[in-house]
Amino acid sequence: MDAYDPMSNESYGYRSVDSPDNNYDVPHQQNSEFFDNFFVLDEWMNEDQASIVPEYQDHTLAYASTVFDDGSPSIGSSSSPLQGNSNVGGTGMRQAQKGRKEKVAFRTKSQVEVLDDGFKWRKYGKKMVKNSPNPRNYYRCSAEGCSVKKRVERDVEDARYVITTYEGVHNHQRPSNF
């Protein structure tokens, strides 16, 4: 596997992703432990909560997961590329219910670690995880009373991709200047 080289590409900096002609594939890795208990999201959640911007869409595969408070996962995994509003692979995001934790993961081809999603985040932790040379970073939403968290790490198997996992639902709007 090629080493990740942050200097090897022209698209670098604020909100940048790989150029659109640089292939469309965001392969799902069926055997990736990371996505156990996730299923592929077949539609975007409403924009305010999705925490991901449209310009990333072509470089992103989205996963969703719902975990009950007792810890039992509710959904198995499936696989399909994310394609706008196409209706493949799943039933889409369900409404939040009590006793559930909503999680959404995005696997995005990007050279920047932290994708600008319009929210303000405060970092509160960093860990090296087993079986990965890459650190995992923990962020909490800065808005008062908002308990949304996200984790950011590079894909173990292909460092060109960033995996961002959101947990929870914002109790406020995305800042309007976004």
Add this chain to the structure above:
DNA sequence: CGCCTTTGACCCGCGC
């Protein structure tokens, strides 16, 4: 001065 990272320590659940 008011936020923000950084960082090691701490906590907790789980398997042995």
Add this chain to the structure above:
DNA sequence: GCGCGGGTCAAAGGCG
């Protein structure tokens, strides 16, 4: 009960 792995705390320092 103990160690390990993952997640979080909080003190200290940085920066606009």
